[in-house]
Amino acid sequence: MSNYLLGQGSIYVAARDANGKPKALRWLRDVSSAKIALKTSEVNHKESFSGQRATAKVITTGKEASIDLTLMEMSGENLAMATQGKLAQVTNGSITNEVLPAGLVAGDRVALKYPKVSAVAITDSTGTPVTLDPAKYQVNAEYGAIVLNDLTGVTQPLKVAYSYAALETVAIFAEGQKETFLRYEGINLAEEGKPIIVELYRVTAKPLKDLSLITDKLSDMNISADVLIDTTKPANSDLGQFGRILQGAP
Incomplete structure (x- = not known):
């Protein structure tokens, strides 16, 4: 049975409570690209008896995960997340x-x-x-x-x-880096629209890479985020400590 992936879908983020549980989810709206990257750090040992100095042992010494997002909608909440900024609503007034x-x-x-x-x-x-x-x-x-x-x-x-x-304002670099929970609710177009879910438990977004203010096409916000280990979850559980991918059983 085939199981290819051609994905679209919605990405949500949520603040985490004191116990690491996600609060209410906020939809990021139009996200044109979302990519997860996994990386391990390794120590390689080469044997010294065969004359080939071949690799005899590979030891994993570290694990890293990250996600890259391209946000298309410049809502105040998205801008605040992308700039580590503080969102505020200014009521109408006078000077x-x-x-x-x-x-x-x-x-x-x-x-x-x-x-x-x-x-x-x-x-x-x-x-x-x-x-x-x-x-x-x-x-x-x-x-x-x-x-x-x-x-x-x-x-x-x-x-x-x-x-x-009345105005909406985002003060750049006013809030600093925050931890969020991220959830992808996807549609697999390669498999008749079957749902796929990805959850990342602890995500810390870096400031946006660039924001084109003058351009001949729609501007976007490219954000990279680190996925941190969540030690509140057991290492050997079905949840994992970084995140999980959920889809229907074959």
Whole structure:
């Protein structure tokens, strides 16, 4: 009976509780590639009596496992995982006096703290602050940027008041490396769509290898992760200590 593999499917990750059990699973959505690699460290002994110095003994001294993923969807959760970042939801709000850099000249472009702004007003730093005529500047509301057209008679630094919409933010390298449980629920297209499951108990993702910001095709996130030994599981059990592969009996 044949048993080939042509796989598609869904990959989920979950935080681990204090006992090493996975919590609620989170779907990574579109993952275009997932590859597991296994490696052993070995000591080879060559005999010294035959004149051939042939290998007489191979001793396994270490085991390593890893997984490479290519994530296609740039959700906040995926970006946080890929950048060892901290995901936060910023509610809509307002700023009353955001101070712009000093020494600005006509034609300069400055970025505000938040994008998606509205109701922008700029005042100067005279004793009785003067509100700038909107003709003296342009606002890019989506990106939260201001281009200054005319600063004649204006006392700097300028101060900006505005409102901003709700946002999602990922602070890069703010959380550090985390351990997760990983589960693949696959469809074997080579065998009439039979299910296949792969579980990896302790996975630590490294920061993404690259993220193409300007490109002529869909950007992806390439992530490599180490698969660590889970010593909470017996070494000789059906679960193993790194992970397991489940499929229907032949």
